[in-house]
Amino acid sequence: MPRHYSTTDMIRKLVCLLGTNDLTDWEKGFVTTLQRVMNDGQVTMLTDKQIESLDQLHARHFA
Template identity: 65%
Template sequence: MRHVSTTEMIQRLSGLLGTDDLNGWEQTFVTNLQRFVSAGKVTELTDKQVERLDELHAKHFA
């Protein structure tokens, strides 16, 4: 399986914004992650944020 970067996972999940595929919490989480990407601060995500991102990405793209 190919490694997917943090930024790529966020971009993929961003494509689900505004759909019923993400619940309210997930919509907010992905929107906040987009802000990290826009600010060039993806490397500043906490371990917990990265863990939740991995879980959410696997849920929709595994």
């Protein structure tokens, strides 16, 4: 059965990868943007495309 994570949980897990070489430069920028959005309490304002990219990135690193 697939596990479901909240948007905030996925962002927090990906933020932990920022100090590593596991993310590309684009991914680092994207995760940094997501972190800022989360810290500003604006997670519900993410676009469908951003959520799709977040889901894919999270699945690639934490599946």
